[in-house]
Amino acid sequence: MRRLALPLLALFAAGCLDLDFDPPHLIKEARIIGLRPEPPEAQFGEDVVFTTLIVDETGADLSEAPDVELRWTVCVSLAAIIRGAGLGAGSELDDDCREGGEDLIRLDTEGLPPNAARLPGAEVLAVVAQLMMPGPGGPMPEPVPGLEPGLIDSLLVVIAEVGVPLSVRLEVYRQGEQILVGFKRFAITMRADPTTNPPPPRFSLDGAFVSARDGDDPTLCVPEGDALSVEAGAEVALDPDDDEEAWLETYPVFNFDGVVQENEESAYYSWFVTAGSVADDITQRPNDDTTWTAPEEPGTYPLWVVVRDGHLGMSWCRVDVVVR
Incomplete structure (x- = not known):
């Protein structure tokens, strides 16, 4: 690899490689140029609706094309939440976010525009409920195997005071073939004043x-x-x-x-x-x-x-x- 690097650099310097890269602002093919969560910081139990902007060189909205399919997924697991909180080193948990895995949630699109999908808040709430302490007289939750002592307390502090980022994955298929993949972070929190999206431009x-x-x-x-x-x-x-x-x-x-x-x-x-x-x-x-x-x-x-x-x-x- 090192032997190839210097000759390639020499060709670049001499102008012998004519690589015509389009600038990022110029739409010459199908592109995902926007992916917005609403709200960007959701309180536990609150639905999150994701909207995307997918265009091509004609300016067309590809989400409305009859041969285009959008597939939305979020990995919602205790392991993903712990990693998002920056506490992964204190956990031996893993998740099953493969296609068809029990921790991979395919988002709901019913009743929404073709460029949108919904993550039900109940899906995240059910995961975090494993960590919550019971009310007076309630049963103690079962211990979660793989968690170090004190990690649950640290995680609840992060969720309450800051929030935990998760990520939505968007796959775009045309005539059954995947043509684009995009990701967008959003957060779940217990704060009373979560942030919002910028206003329309x-x-x-x-x-x-x-x-x-x-x-x-x-x-x-x-x-x-x-x-x-x-x-x-x-x-x-x-x-x-x-x-x-x-x-x-x-x-x-x-x-x-x-x-x-x-x-x-x-x-x-x-x-x-x-x-x-x-x-x-x-x-x-x-x-x-x-x-x-x-x-x-x-x-x-x-x-x-x-x-x-x-x-x-x-x-x-x-x-x-x-x-x-």
Whole structure:
């Protein structure tokens, strides 16, 4: 392996390898560009609804395609919760999260849009119930084999004061063949003030604002004024709304000394297009604006912004821009 590395580096340096990688903002094939839990921090017993944004080079929503199937799973086991709490070293537990395994939960999609699925809160509650102390006069829970003494107390402290991250897995199949896999963290907690997702986006294109906050669809940005149109090849300024302080939150974490401290969220903006180019794939204040160079060919083109809070939350919207 080492003998191959130097010749390859030499070829890169000499420009002899013509590797044409598409920039992250340019959608040239099927991509998962958003996966949002609602809520991002769920209290025990609360359902979590996951929504995804899957698009291709045409701008189509692939979750609505008749030959596309979405399969959602979460590994919900005591072992997964202990690992998520950072206490895995104190446990000899394992889980069965293989396909068909007893700890792998296939999420419910009944009554939801094609891009969504639900994790029933009762599934997580049943796992954690193994750890809970009984009420007055109630029977003591059976001891859980494989747990070191004191681990249960530590785990309950983490759940109560911070929360435990878990992960949802999304597999996308087209005509029976897997084409995409995505993961997203969410958390379960007993805190009275869990964090929330960012609001639907609002941003401007060359000073003209579009927003997803006032319409029926929180993922569709519509012009607040006249319809959007730009000249072919124009450099279009993209600038998020400066209202971040109104929705950014704090959340507790354990530091290296084992003491709970408050961390602050920070807004990140990921930009995606099917044509043209964006100067910065991801922006963050104080330089959260960027520029989209519109395509040379007239037409109507989609543009997406995905907002992340640097913790667990996410929102997004799409706007269609006429290039003339």
